[in-house]
Amino acid sequence: MQVKRYEDVEMEEVGEDGAKNVYIQWLIDEKIGKNFAMRRFVLKKDGHTPLHRHDWEHEVFVLEGKGAIVNDAGEEFSLTPGTFAYVPPNEIHQFVNRGDDDFVFLCMIPFQ
């Protein structure tokens, strides 16, 4: 087994088009895991991921801060610590920080 602290994992800025102030840590990646990855996202103030879709799902659990997930109709669903979300494959979505502090969540995805 492997046991580690999230602080000990390198944090990288997400450079994807449409991403702003988004940082990612791959806590469990393909080198460790077997079927799915565990990533920790930090959206700094005014941060957001791209409004996009892809053919894999997200399983999300919110750890810190105040944010939202936006759908293709522009509707927002509030995300605070203890909220979890399932985004099916191919569904348009965007994560947005709606607070002054870091908005932090886990996001699991299957390996492709």
Place this chain on the structure above:
Amino acid sequence: MQVKRYEDVEMEEVGEDGAKNVYIQWLIDEKIGKNFAMRRFVLKKDGHTPLHRHDWEHEVFVLEGKGAIVNDAGEEFSLTPGTFAYVPPNEIHQFVNRGDDDFVFLCMIPFQ
């Protein structure tokens, strides 16, 4: 997409042999998810899961409290909020509450 609070999911006691004071919530189960489940575990004071193994892996992230994961040699690895763990398939393991408060973690597993 589905967005929900963990408090809104039913909590069941785990009745498995060797489990004590263990409660589970299936946040994302087979009815919602596609490849893997998100479960929230609560180990009350003196609680522990069975010392066991199975042919699927665990991906764990600790949310609250103070606990440990024990391996087949009886070695303990401390688990506190922000610790994550990967338990490979077929590796013997046990989760134990080592504090006075609830020990709470997420545990993701692949669908069989």
